[in-house]
Amino acid sequence: MRSIVPILTVLAALIAIWYAGAVALNADWARQQAERQDRTLTTSELIVETWNQDRPRLPAPHQVAVELWDTTVEKKITSKRSLVYHGWVTLSVTLAGFGFGAALGIALAVAIVYSRTMDRSVMPWVIASQTIPILAIAPMIIVVLNSIGMQGFIPKAIIATYLSFFPVTVGMVKGLRAPSAMQLDQMKTWNASGLQGFLRLRLPSSMPYLFTSLKIAVAASLVGTIIGELPTGAVAGLGARLLAGSYYGQTVQIWSALFGAAVLAALLILAVGVFERIVTRHMGFGR
Amino acid sequence: MQANVISARNLSLTFQTNDGPVHALKDVNVDIGKGEFVSFIGPSGCGKTTFLRVAADLEQPTAGAITVNGMSPAEARKSRAYGYVFQAAGLYPWRTIGGNIRLPLEIMGYSKAEQAERVARTLELVDLAGFEKKYPWQLSGGMQQRASIARALAFDADILLMDEPFGALDEIVRDHLNEQLLKLWARTEKTIAFVTHSIPEAVYLSTKIVVMSPRPGRVTDLIESTLPRERPLEIRDSPEFIAIAHRVREGLRAGHEDV
Numbered sequence: 001m002r003s004i005v006p007i008l009t010v011l012a013a014l015i016a017i018w019y020a021g022a023v024a025l026n027a028d029w030a031r032q033q034a035e036r037q038d039r040t041l042t043t044s045e046l047i048v049e050t051w052n053q054d055r056p057r058l059p060a061p062h063q064v065a066v067e068l069w070d071t072t073v074e075k076k077i078t079s080k081r082s083l084v085y086h087g088w089v090t091l092s093v094t095l096a097g098f099g100f101g102a103a104l105g106i107a108l109a110v111a112i113v114y115s116r117t118m119d120r121s122v123m124p125w126v127i128a129s130q131t132i133p134i135l136a137i138a139p140m141i142i143v144v145l146n147s148i149g150m151q152g153f154i155p156k157a158i159i160a161t162y163l164s165f166f167p168v169t170v171g172m173v174k175g176l177r178a179p180s181a182m183q184l185d186q187m188k189t190w191n192a193s194g195l196q197g198f199l200r201l202r203l204p205s206s207m208p209y210l211f212t213s214l215k216i217a218v219a220a221s222l223v224g225t226i227i228g229e230l231p232t233g234a235v236a237g238l239g240a241r242l243l244a245g246s247y248y249g250q251t252v253q254i255w256s257a258l259f260g261a262a263v264l265a266a267l268l269i270l271a272v273g274v275f276e277r278i279v280t281r282h283m284g285f286g287r
Numbered sequence: 288m289q290a291n292v293i294s295a296r297n298l299s300l301t302f303q304t305n306d307g308p309v310h311a312l313k314d315v316n317v318d319i320g321k322g323e324f325v326s327f328i329g330p331s332g333c334g335k336t337t338f339l340r341v342a343a344d345l346e347q348p349t350a351g352a353i354t355v356n357g358m359s360p361a362e363a364r365k366s367r368a369y370g371y372v373f374q375a376a377g378l379y380p381w382r383t384i385g386g387n388i389r390l391p392l393e394i395m396g397y398s399k400a401e402q403a404e405r406v407a408r409t410l411e412l413v414d415l416a417g418f419e420k421k422y423p424w425q426l427s428g429g430m431q432q433r434a435s436i437a438r439a440l441a442f443d444a445d446i447l448l449m450d451e452p453f454g455a456l457d458e459i460v461r462d463h464l465n466e467q468l469l470k471l472w473a474r475t476e477k478t479i480a481f482v483t484h485s486i487p488e489a490v491y492l493s494t495k496i497v498v499m500s501p502r503p504g505r506v507t508d509l510i511e512s513t514l515p516r517e518r519p520l521e522i523r524d525s526p527e528f529i530a531i532a533h534r535v536r537e538g539l540r541a542g543h544e545d546v
Contacts, residue, residue, distance in 0.1 A: 189371040283381045
């Protein structure tokens with residue numbers, strides 16, 4: 001229980017800064033409005049005004065909270081205005097992209113660790129692939145795939161895969177190479193086959209590395225999905241909510257979509273963490 | 288009457304490095320008879336570990352010949368003729384002690400029942416009965432090393448190759464483990480090749496001591512121990528023990544003088 005106090009203190013401080021920021025950023029507009037109506041605002045009126053605008057530059061926390069509540073609990077989840085609906089659209093693509101990305105990442109890592117040629121030829125490309133800004137390449141992927149009749153789910157999942165395979169590859173290469181020369185020699189003294197060495201030594205050794213990179217990958221997959229949703233005409237998904245919000249100056253909607261995405265990312269990382277704990281417990285990694 | 292278990296003739300191994308060739312072994316002749324306990328002693332770089340690794344088919348000699356159980360080291364390794372104990376216990380942290388000892392048995396395809404029976408038997412042999420379900424981090428360094436010896440014994444190889452197995456342990460634990468190792472050797476009648484840089488350890492354990500020196504790695508003295516097979520720890524204060532230790536020290540010094 002004692003550990004909750006510092007967390008709450010930090011949270012309270014952040015919210016206080018946020019409210020102060022809302023006053024600073026929205027004050028101009030509030031004053032202009034008052035001027036037009038020939039009113040003069042007292043300081044307290046001004047502050048209240050800045051926290052309750054329809055299209056504030058920076059919405060106040062309670063406005064975002066109310067919007068979040070309205071769009072998750074109050075709306076039916078099948079509604080196009082439900083954040084749960086948009087969250088699910090994003091989540092399903094994120095999970096697909098994450099699944100493909102993790103599988104591709106692991107496969108590449110195994111190939112790189114077991115083949116010198118792959119190590120020399122593929123690894124530089126893997127790294128180079130991540131230096132291309134995803135914002136630049138995402139629309140091209142969408143356009144190219146659209147021209148061969150693919151749209152919607154798969155192009156977005158491919159962008160998510162593109163972002164999420166990389167941390168898995170890097171982490172798994174490191175993990176599969178974690179066994180010491182001594183441990184590998186030991187396998188040799190038992191005349192173990194390559195497959196036995198992989199399954200009994202390299203793979204278990206790589207688990208801590210794998211889960212660390214999976215946590216990064218799942219967050220990257222979510223980012224990839226949201227970016228993939230931006231150029232698709234903004235039909236559905238958290239990315240679409242962000243884009244629609246910015247078209248119409250709906251800052252409250254943008255912020256609530258951002259928070260939705262943040263909560264989703266946190267939940268996904270948490271889920272990977274739970275999975276990690278189950279697997280490592282089961283494997284018997286101590287403590 | 289008994290053929291040699293390990294026999295090396297003019298064995299040489301030269302590593303090519305950027306600083307030129309390094310003669311890890313040069314014209315080494317060693318015979319290890321069945322049931323012997325042979326220690327290899329010398330300063331670092333004298334090739335004692337390299338010799339063991341050549342016998343285990345972990346390094347390839349560049350000249351000369353070596354046989355293990357009458358076969359080439361590669362054939363001996365494939366027929367699982369030896370158990371190898373490394374300097375570090377190297378137990379898998381995600382496996383229990385029992386699971387670690389079971390590892391080579393799983394790899395070699397023993398049946399489940401046989402695995403269980405052998406794990407229990409070898410744990411008892413190294414005095415770790417009751418620790419089967421514990422994880423390595425729950426054991427002391429000395430106990431971990433005993434578990435690693437049990438793992439090398441589990442598949443009943445006739446030969447035990449031990450590369451400074453107690454090098455990382457403190458003196459008191461080491462004395463205790465040396466005593467246990469002698470008992471284990473007496474019970475199992477294995478042939479043991481043991482690398483160490485401790486003179487008392489070599490003299491206390493061995494029936495034969497191979498003294499080596501570096502640059503190039505070679506044998507400078509071969510000492511047949513006159514100590515009885517039954518050796519209480521107190522034997523280390525006997526004149527006989529001290530005489531052998533003295534000769535080992537002389538051999539090590541001789542190796543150093545002509546560098």
